[in-house]
Amino acid sequence: MISPVLERELHQQLEHLPFGQQRQVLDFARALAAARARGVAGQKLLKFAGTIDPGELQVMSQAIAADCEKVEPHEW
Secondary structure: OOHHHHHHHHHHHOOOOOOOHHHHHHHHHHHHHHHOOOOHHHHHHHOOOOOEEEEHHHHHHHHHHHHHOOOOOOOO
16 A cells, blocks of 8 residues: 555656556556565575585585685677
């Protein structure tokens, strides 16, 4: 439920925007509403805890440390 104070402020701000920007605000609000519905609850992921071999985790950690600290100026 929207706060009445917030609704009034939002309405006042929208009144000062041209139609195109009002439309952008609406699109943004819709995108925010859609984004919150994604993902998996952490509780459902607990069954995977401890399933990766410790040796593989060490290799992953080393790769991250080695490769994530590099800058490739011509990569992009």
